[in-house]
Amino acid sequence: MGDLSVSGSYYHQTRESLTEPLSPLVQKPYGLADFSLDWDNVLDGGIDVSVYVKNAFDKLYFNGFGVSTFNAVLRAEPRTYGMQVRYHLGGHP
8 A cells, every 4th residue: 555654844943133143134033834745655556645835834934145235135935835756667665
């Protein structure tokens, strides 16, 4: 039948300056949760299937960077989800 597994992870970022150490652009603390469901060797057919969600609770946070006198802040990735299918030629290892 194959192997089924569920996994999750949580990442927490404390308050941080988004550009320079003395910049007023500060990101408040936030946490991100990711989950996945994996089914390896589906029906003993050499196929693996995985579904996932990143930033599961669609937390709004920002990434910042600075170059010389130019500073920018960009919205980080919103919730993303998808599916991956992998086929093993010659059977499952």
